[in-house]
Amino acid sequence: GRYVAGAQQALAGAGVPTPLWSIADEPMPGTAADLKRVRDAIKISAPDANISGHLNDAKVKDLVPLFDTLLVNNGFGVGASLFGQMRAQNVVPWLYNMPDHRAASGFLQWRVGASGYIQWHARAITADPRDPTDGRETDFAVLPLTPNRCQSVPTVDATLLDMTDGIADLRWLLWLEARAAGDAKAKSLRDALFAAVPADWAAYAKAPPALPALRGRIEDYARSVSGG
Known part of the structure; x- marks a missing residue:
């Protein structure tokens, strides 16, 4: 705990924002007592430390109160109701490594009330893509490692374009x-879009809306108010 407090003090002195301190990497059920000991040890010396972690299992919902900021994915559960419950416990929800990258970066994130989205899985750079036994997971990075700083022909994973x-x-x-705060037409459109996007991942996955069409409705409205 004292090392965290010292690090935070040094970072603050350098004008660096307070970091998130992760204590859980997709923990298994039955780990609440151990994680609470870690959390409490940090909070004793650094009560303002922002304790974080990422969860991917619906059977570990008992861990939620241990965190200040919590990353979750569809394995844990993603939904407006669930995130509302988390916020009621002063836990800030984020999304991570979701199956639909565009939705998680935009409409779904907005609809369920997540504070952000982090994606670190993309394509393998540490394994032979032709050998399924090489590497623990099938994907690792959005941007490939290359021998040259700048490639003559840039290459990126399609995931990056989806997130863009x-x-x-x-x-x-x-x-x-x-705009909706002072424009009835904007509010009506906002409410229509809110209703068009399912409020949890399970429902979204069964009937995903056409996101380009939804954005197109906002763009049409923008043109109507700009005279374009």
């Missing part, structure tokens, strides 16, 4: 939210 579209979706949604 999702980020653009979210920017449009936030713009619409701001």
Whole structure:
């Protein structure tokens, strides 16, 4: 705990934002007591430490109160109701490594009330892609490692492009939210989009909405108010 407190003090002195301190990497059920000991040890010396972790199992929901910021994915459960319960316990929910990258970066993130989205799985760079026995997982990075700093022909994983579209979706949604505060037409559109996006991942996966069409409705509205 004292090392965390010292690190936070040094970072603050350097003008660096307070980090998240992760104590859980997809823990198994039955680990609450051990994680609580770790959390309490940190909080004794650094009561303002932002304790984090990432969970991917619905059977570990008892761990939620141990965190200040919590990353979850579809294995744990993703939904507006669940995230509302988490916020009621002063836990800030984030998404991570979701199956639909565009949705998690934009419309779904907005609909369920997540504070952000982190994606670190993409494609293998530490394994032979032709050998299924080489490497623990099938994917590791969005941008490949290359011998040269700049490639003559850039190569990126399609995941990055999906997330780029999702980020653009979210920017449009936030713009619409701001307009909705003083524009009845914007509020009506915002409410319609809110109703069009399922409120949890299970429902979303069964009937995903056409995200380009939803964003198109915001763009049409933007053109109507700009005279374009």
